[in-house]
Amino acid sequence: xxxxxxxxxxxxxxxVCDSAAAEVCPVWPGQPVSAHWSLPDPxxxxxxxxxxxxxxxxxxxxxxxxxxxxxDLPLESLxxxxxxxxxxxxxNAGPSPKNIS
Numbered sequence: 001x002x003x004x005x006x007x008x009x010x011x012x013x014x015x016v017c018d019s020a021a022a023e024v025c026p027v028w029p030g031q032p033v034s035a036h037w038s039l040p041d042p043x044x045x046x047x048x049x050x051x052x053x054x055x056x057x058x059x060x061x062x063x064x065x066x067x068x069x070x071x072d073l074p075l076e077s078l079x080x081x082x083x084x085x086x087x088x089x090x091x092n093a094g095p096s097p098k099n100i101s
Contacts, residue, residue, distance in 0.1 A: 003028060012070075012087075016063070017041065033080065035087035037066055058095065065096035 002010060003026045013025065013034040018041075025034065039062055042055035069090045078086065 033083055033087060035084070035091050037091035039063060061096050066090050066093055069093060
């Protein structure tokens with residue numbers, strides 16, 4: 001669907017699962033910028049309902065924080081090498097300053 005001749009234009013591709021980071025990604029049309037944003041897999045948490053809820057909330061918060069950092073980038077003024085470095089840095093960003101409990 002996303003790599004065929006009628007695929008939509010893709011500007012960015014992010015992998016978030018560590019097992020996906022080791023896989024060979026398809027060649028995306030238009031050569032989008034790609035980055036790996038490792039996130040814990042909340043579905044792998046084995047615990048109480050509260051612990052599972054916290055795991056999903058933490059993962060959601062991390063992803064929300066990284067997307068906010070992406071949206072704040074001056075995309076129009078970044079060259080491709082700088083953009084790649086910024087996306088990689090965002091992928092290494094810790095959790096949001098918000099506290100989940």
